[in-house]
Amino acid sequence: MGRYDENINEVAARTMALFYLFDKSGSMSGTKIAQVNYAMKDIPKIIKDVADSAPNANIQVAAATFSTNVNWLTPKPLTPDEFIGQWHDIHAEGLTSLGAALRSLNEKMSRKGFLGDNPMGYLAPGIIILSDGAPTDEWEKPLEELKKNNWFKSATKVAFAVGDDADQDVLAKVCGSKEAVVSIDDPEKIRQYIKFVTATVSKTGTTSSTGKSAQEIVNEAIKTIDNDTPVVVDIPDIDDDQW
Amino acid sequence: MNKYILDGISLQGYAHILSQKECQDASECWEGKGYAAAIVSDGHGGEKYFRSAYGSKCALYIGRQVFDEFIASLHQDKKLRKKFASSYKARMRILEQLCKAIIHRWSSAVERDVAQYPLEADERFLALTEQDKREVLAEHVKAYGATFLAAITYDGYIIVLKLGDGNVCLVREEGAEFAEKVCTALVDDSLQFNLTTSLCSRDADHAFKYDCIDIKEYPVNGIVLTSDGVLNSYTSEEAYLRLINNIVDSYRDGAAVQQKKEELIDFLNALSQKGSGDDLSVALLLRN
Structure with a gap:
């Protein structure tokens, strides 16, 4: 190639950071937490398949649990391969400190936090929150602060409200609309x-x-979810027969 | 010696090679009567935009037709020419009409294509989700969605038109720079995080950005247009501008344009594979 060698060496893919916030309060025990642990073992493969179909994009994963405290399971956003080694099954206990989780997410969604290693190279992040209860701490002020965060503003946000006790209104406020909240009646x-x-x-x-x-x-994709039929993941080689 | 060095390249991206999809980009540079111009159009990649390859080619055809007529009008209509030269504000009013003409004619052209080749008979339409089918039937132009980037040099002015993502670089003595640096009317905050405006947008006439540079006041030696896949292959604007400067130096170094073109095509193929995976287009218009 010659003339353009330097220009090809400078090529680098942009990165999408995908943040998970999992409620692991005491009420999540049993099937709910088991399903989360089960799902997160499949996630690296799903993400790798998505990334393969978008050669210019890397996807990295950051995950935290919140109960009485907030605990980041990843020291930084990790590649799918790195994430496989990092994920350890989580256990349910404690309260539902959503406010603390939002405050912590605000800190991590910054160049000083998790989004600093790849200047100019980040795509809009994704945020997936799962909770089965109402917040037990002050959450409105942390959400107000989080809403000023440009990464959060541009992020695609989805929340899972598991069971009747989940506060769907709070989750809708976090995600910006009721349409972004998926209600899950069956923990399975x-x-x-x-x-x-x-x-x-x-x-x-x-x-x-x-x-x-x-x-x-x-x-729009969430709207197509029908509680009575299996959700088909539109990625090849994902085992959906275990529904 | 020709007044300009002109070249336009569009090639199928690596992701499209893997998925056996056609190249949806199109580009063209030409020297018309009393002007030179370059256009890059990037057809959208989603399933819903299944005729975007035609949409981008149509954008070139319409663009050339509209520019020819526009410049001819300036030559023939003394009053219009005087108005264009009178002030920046007057030029901007004229360019607004130019953008509207492009959208109107492009929309009419794709509707004619729909009349000739109904969407419902297209197997790519039949493969859409029911919701996408409804959307496309409600707005046929969606199936043809494409961006439109263009630059025209005319009588000491450089006109830049921009609808959608992709980049326009001005080539100056000190090197390439993004056109938005001086053409502030081109700044488009809606083009963030993979979102683009388009010829198929309902509000395309409002979304169209345009500006005009008087090169006596702001000397510019050329223009390079690229589709978004080029910048998206880099994580810094500096790296992208280094590439643009290298392309300009290459075309200016005296060897045959065909040789430069082949060299650039080889590079762009490698760039798509290693970088964005997207179809890539480069169109350049350099003063000799």
Whole structure:
């Protein structure tokens, strides 16, 4: 190639950071937390498949749990391969400190936090939140602060409200609309929903779109979820027979 | 010696090679009567935009037709020419009409294509989701969605038109720079995070950005247009501008344009594979 060698050496893919916030309060024990653990073992494969179809985009994963405290399971956004080694099953206990989780997310969604290693190279992030209860701490002020964060503003946000006790209104306020909240009545379906939304959010976030924002596209995809039929993840080689 | 060095390249991106999809980009540079111009149009990649390859080619055809007529009008209509030369504000009013003409004619052209080749008979339409089918049937132009980037040099002015993502670089003595640096009317905050405006947008006439540079006041030696896949292959604007400067130096170094073109095509193929995976277009118009 000669003349353009230097220009080819400077090529680098942009990165989409996908943030998970999992409620692991005491009420999540049993099937709910087991489904989360089960789902997160599939996530690296889903993300790798999405990334392969978008050669210019890397997808990295950051995950935190919140109960009485907030605990980041990843020291920084990790590649799918790195994430496989980092994920350890989470156990349910404690309260539902959503406010603390939002405050912590605000800190991490910054160049000083998790988004500093790749200047100019980040795509709009994805945020997936799962909770089965109402916040037990002050959440409105942290949300107000988080809403000033440009990364958060541009992020595609989806929340899972698991069971009757989940506060859907609060989650809708976090995501910006009721359309971005997925209500899960049957805890056995948590795994499939996490996989479906992960595939949809990451695919949408790494593909150019016209007219509609990534959030609108994801909201439309969520609308197609029918509680009575299996969710089909539109990525090859994902085992959906275990529904 | 020709007044300009002109070249336009559009090639199928690596992701499209893998998925066996056609190239949806199109580009063209030409020297018309009393002007030179370059256009890059990037057809949208989503399933819903299944005729975007035609949409981008149509954008070139319409663009050339409209520019020819526009410049001819300036030559023939003394009053219009005087008005164009009178002030920046007057030029901007004229350019607004130029953009509207492009959208109107492009929309009419794709509707004619729909009349000739109904969408419902297209297997790519049949493969859409029911919701996408409804959207496309409600607005046929969606199936043809494409961006439109153009630059025209005319009588000491450089006109830049921009609808959608992609980049326009001005070539100056000190190197290439983004046109938005001086053409502030081109700044488009809606082009963020993979979102683009388009010829198929309902509000395309409002979304169209345009500006005009008087090169006596702001000397410019050339223009390079690229589709978004080029900048998206880099994580810094500096790296992208280094590439643009290298392309300009290459075309200016005296060897045959065909040789430069082949060299650039080889590079762009490698860039798409290693970088964005997207179809890539480069159109350049350099003063000799």
